Amino acid sequence: GENVEQHPSTLSVQEGDSAVIKCTYSDSASNYFPWYKQELGKRPQLIIDIRSNVGEKKDQRIAVTLNKTAKHFSLHITETQPEDSAVYFCAASEGRGLTGGGNKLTFGTGTQLKVEL
């Protein structure tokens, strides 16, 4: 089955700096890579995702890059703000097709991001 590794486990940055979180996956059949943000005691929320036919995707201060050859993908947050402090999870899925429910996500172990003033 799929195995997703995530680094670093904790990341502390100064407000305004950039933060980068990296993930690797094992199953070359995986083709969908979402990122979730989880604030303390809250549910994980999807913040950005990328399909394997795209190398990069950006949404305001957040971007995700994908290298299918190396089987790794990264989350980039620019101009970090205190409200970005949370645990971030990467995930991977075979995405065997939307219909029929072939979309089990395997999650990384999470990165605790702390943005300091």
Place this chain on the structure above:
Amino acid sequence: DSGVTQTPKHLITATGQRVTLRCSPRSGDLSVYWYQQSLDQGLQFLIQYYNGEERAKGNILERFSAQQFPDLHSELNLSSLELGDSALYFCASSSDNTYGYTFGSGTRLTVV
């Protein structure tokens, strides 16, 4: 409100007992997924249902079982509870039109 409803929000029970966690997916979503999140741990996949049928199984203990009903709500049954079963249990749902999951707010289970 994400549209995925989980009840109860909190549950405290004794070792050896049995509990049922309930999840109602977003309207129109056919897939329901259950994940376990222990303290300071990641999201461990337990089981997935699609339109009433089991579709994928993860590291779910034999003491745990689940089902999805015709109205698409799902229940996760945990029996012979142990202290180590204390965790946040999340349900998520997805539709046939998108790969992304929407998570519910979770049920925090405490076994004492």
